[in-house]
Amino acid sequence: MPPVKIDIPAIIIGAGPAGAGASFFLSKDKIKHIVLEKEVFPRDKVCGDACSGRTTSVINMANPAWLAEMRQNSQSFLPSWGMTVVAPNGKSIDIPYTARKEDQTEAKGFVAARIVLDNFLFEKMASPYCTVYQGAEVTGIERGQNGVVVRMTQGDKEYEISAPVLLGADGDKSIVRKQFLAAHTEAKTSAIGLRAYYDGVTGLHPENFIELHFLPDIPSGYLWVFPLPNGRANVGIGMLSATVREKKINLRELMLHAINNHPRFASRFANAKLLGKIQGWGIPIYSEPQPFSGDNFMLAGDSALMIDPFSGEGIGNALHSGMLAAGAIKQAIAQKDYSAAFFKKEYESLFFKHLGAELTANSRMQKIFKYHWVFNMVFSKAYKSQTLHKVISCMFTDADMQRQLGKPSFFLKVLLNR
Ligand SMILES: Cc1cc2nc3c(=O)[nH]c(=O)nc-3n(C[C@H](O)[C@H](O)[C@H](O)COP(=O)(O)OP(=O)(O)OC[C@H]3O[C@@H](n4cnc5c(N)ncnc54)[C@H](O)[C@@H]3O)c2cc1C
Incomplete structure (x- = not known):
């Protein structure tokens, strides 16, 4: 025919x-x-399943009724108010998606299984x-x-x-x-990630903040724990492909080792159950x-x-x-x-x-934070300096703050205590 x-x-x-x-x-x-x-x-x-305000804002522009429908269905679309970033030294900062919660009645972000x-x-x-x-x-x-x-x-x-x-x-x-x-x-995607679904992970944030964990033995990447509806969690690891190849890293083993042994996770995963298979996919990041x-x-x-x-x-x-x-x-x-x-x-x-x-x-920040000592230094200082803490915690809501974090001179000033 x-x-x-x-x-x-x-x-x-x-x-x-x-x-x-x-x-x-x-x-x-x-x-x-x-x-x-x-x-x-x-x-x-295969994905971390987390969406910030950009997703909700485009859906809202397409049709506000669709966003309302999602917000009414928290069994499928779990509202999320922000992100917790944990430096390799364990110091963490909460970064809300909204500057002031009282200005916002609905969470800007959500987590939902991609299916x-x-x-x-x-x-x-x-x-x-x-x-x-x-x-x-x-x-x-x-x-x-x-x-x-x-x-x-x-x-x-x-x-x-x-x-x-x-x-x-x-x-x-x-x-x-x-x-x-x-x-x-x-020929190869610039980064690669693995995703696993778990039941019964404890210690999740009360406002469903997603967690990005940078760890000393995860170079150029991080492990994530994102809360999902119905007590589940999306857990995964992402890393630059070049690092995986150069250091011959087995991402699956690295992720499971961290979950089962690292003091940040071991007790939280003690009774958690892996659901289905751990799956991988390319992450074509902007460079x-x-x-x-x-x-x-x-x-x-x-x-x-x-x-x-x-x-x-x-x-x-x-x-x-x-x-x-x-x-x-x-x-x-x-x-x-x-x-x-x-x-x-x-x-x-x-x-x-x-x-x-x-x-x-964010591309500059990714390159700078590849050096874990810089990451540790910035997060340690953020604990003592309210201004620095504010710069980091406003990175989603304030474009100027975001531009600052992308400048190497900003990190130099932090290093020199200026
Ligand atoms: C491990 C991992 C974790 C991630 N975590 C997050 C996260 O938490 N939050 C976030 O925002 N992003 C995350 N991402 C990124 C996110 O998954 C992608 O950016 C997003 O899916 C891009 O959407 P897309 O429509 O461009 O591509 P896709 O979602 O890949 O959709 C492409 C579509 O095209 C179809 N297709 C492909 N080839 C053909 C063909 N030849 N003919 C016809 N159809 C075709 C596919 O079947 C698919 O339906 C993650 C990615 C990975 C790999």
Whole structure:
């Protein structure tokens, strides 16, 4: 049978947070689009499952009723008020997502298993403007007369879909990235993580703060304990891939050893039960500005290497970039311009305007805190200096504080007691 031929204003590959984010805003603007997804939802994604205010704010912009629905369902979406960061020397600082709790009646963040969150977002894509093909295998992407042609099979049916613009929202192993940005595609993802689900971990924060633990024997990474609904916890470890390779680290053993033996964890995990398997996945963290668009295409989320290098947050950035990509598609249609120069201006530049300062600051912070002695020194001094304590605890709510933490001169001043 010859392939079914379809012409459409936009194609999205991938129905994770980046693809869903783009789809919501295309539908809002009444722009017809096709979403191609290789899995069948509900599908799992290895992740820490924690979302800060960026995720809730994009969902709220897409449709406030969806956020209200999530907030009414704390059995699936556990409200979380912030993050606890613990330095290698054991000194910890609580970093709330909101500056003053009395200004906020609802928690800005939440933790939800990805199988639940992604399915929620997936279902919200349903709209007269969106056609989803699940279990779709993309067999080819090439340039065509009308922009881009994507060949796809679903079951025994073949399709040839043409559009002036393609959005790659297909995660860390993006085929769209490989096809169009091969020169900027690394063979290995920059960081790697393992995720485990546990029942019965004790000592979780009363306001469901997520915990990031930096430990002396975890170089260039951290162990996390994130509370989940129903008394469960998402526990994992993330590290730069180069370190794992160089030091021949077995991440699984390192994580289990820390949980079972380190004084910070042993008693908390004494009666905890591992649920299912420990699973791994690539974490494409942001390191420096790299292109993520070109003639007739853009990339969003993990395919564009947008994960926050310090906190590991990628869901909010994926949703946010999807939203911005949808805005760029709307502009492109209006101006009939799908050129690389247009998408660089209307998408990449806008993305950096929104998130660039934060990603740059956190990339610097990740590089500085790789030196555990700096980390220990800063956190030890923060115990004595209220000002320093405030700078760190305001890093999510105050952009100036965030920029300060990204400057090496800031750490030098701390070292010199200025
Ligand atoms: C161990 C670990 C812990 C993490 N912890 C956190 C955390 O706590 N908080 C946080 O915010 N972020 C976290 N992240 C990052 C977060 O998981 C990602 O940033 C986020 O999933 C990115 O969303 P995305 O839509 O870009 O990609 P994905 O969620 O990977 O979605 C991509 C979609 O594309 C589909 N797809 C892929 N290839 C194809 C293809 N060829 N054809 C069709 N469909 C395709 C996939 O099936 C998938 O549905 C973590 C990541 C890891 C690995």
